[in-house]
Amino acid sequence: MTVKQRRKGLDKELWLEQRQRGRRKGHWYNCCIFGGISGLCILALLLALNLVLVLATFIWSSDIDTYLQNWGRPGSGTEGLAWYPTDFTRDVLPIPCHSHNDYWRRVPLFSALRAGCISVEPDVWLFDNELYIGHNTASLQRNRTFQSLYVNPLVEILEQQNPQTDFYNGTGHGVFDVDPGQTLTLLIDVKTGGAETWPWVLKQLEPLRERGWLTFVQEGERHIRPVTVVGTGNTPFDVLTANSIYRDAFFDAPLETMWESRLASTDWPPGTVPPSSDPLDSEPDPDDTPLNSSTSGNKDLGQGLSGTTPESEFTPLNSYYASVSWGASVGRIWRGRLSPKQMRIIRGQIRGAHRRGLKVRYWDLPAWPLGLRNHIWDVLIREGVDILNVDDLRSASKMAW
Structure with missing residues (x-):
C-alpha cells in the first residue's frame, strides 16, 4: 500500500470519527431541546389543572346564603320571618366576628349565624310605640x-337548642351546637332618642328575659347566658345603669378614652422613669391621650358618649364592648401599612380596655382594597382585638387572610 493510499485511509477514518462525534453532539442537543419543551408542556398542564381546580372550588363551594335561598317564598315555611332550619348551626364554628349592619343581609340574623359570627347589630328606630329595623328612615x-327579625327568631332558635326532654331540662345552651356555651352578642344601635327608645328595647326583650336567656348582673356579679344585650348609638349610659340591683343589658363604652401605656399599671417609685424596650410603648403623643366623655348626660351624642360624664367608669358590670371608629381614632393608612404611631394607639387602647375587663371593637374599618382590609384584620387579631367588625361574611368565615 502506497503512502498516498494510506493517507487517504487515515483521512477517511478521521472523517468518519468526526461525523460520528457530530451525530452524538446533535443527539444530546436534540434531547435537551425536546426534553425542555416536554417539561414545560407538563408544567403548563399542571398549572392549567391547578387553575381549573381552584375555579371549581369557587363554583361548587357552598355559599352561606345558599342554605337560605328559599327564605320567605310561599310554601317554604319561612313567611313569618321566624323560621329556623333543623341543625342549622350543627357544623358552624363560632368565630370572633361582628355582623355590621346585619339587617342588610339577605336573611338578617341567620346569615350571620351561618357564617359563625358571635355578634350581630340591628339598628332600631322608635315610631308609634314600635321598634323598626333599618339603616335610615x-x-x-x-x-x-325588632321582634320579627331578632327577638322572635332567637326565641325559636334557643327553644330548639334547649328542648325539654327526659334527658335535658336546661336553658344554658346557646345558638351554636359546636360551642353551646358561646354567648351571642346582640348589639342594639339606638337611632332615635335614647331616653325614649331604650325602655322600649328592654320591654321587647321580655320573651328572652323570662326564659332566662339574657346575660345579667345581680349583686355585683355578671352571669353569662346565651344572649348578651349591648346598647350602642344613642343608648344612654345613665339610663342603662340606673338599676343597680339587676341589669340584663350592657353599654358599648368609648375605647378612645382608654389609652394606656404598657407600664401605666406598674408600681414604680415616684419620680422614676421605668425602662421600656419597646419603642411603641414610649411616651404618647398629645393626640394619643384619652379624650373626655360628654359633660351632659341628656344629649344623644352617639356611641360611647350618650349619658356619660368625665367621671363615668366602665367595668364588666356595666359595659361589654369598648368601641371606637377606626378613622377617628387610628386615622388613614398610607403605603398599605400601619405606622408606628398608629400601632402605639391600637396597643394602648387594647391595653386599657382589657385592663378594665372589656372586649375591644373597632368599627368603620377600611373595606377596600381587599389586601389592605385583610392586613388590618390580621394585625387587629394578632394585637388582641376581641371582635372583628365585618361586612363581608364570606371572607371573614373563611379566615383566609
Missing part, C-alpha cells in the same frame, strides 16, 4: 321590626 317597613 327610608328603609323602614312595617313588617321589619
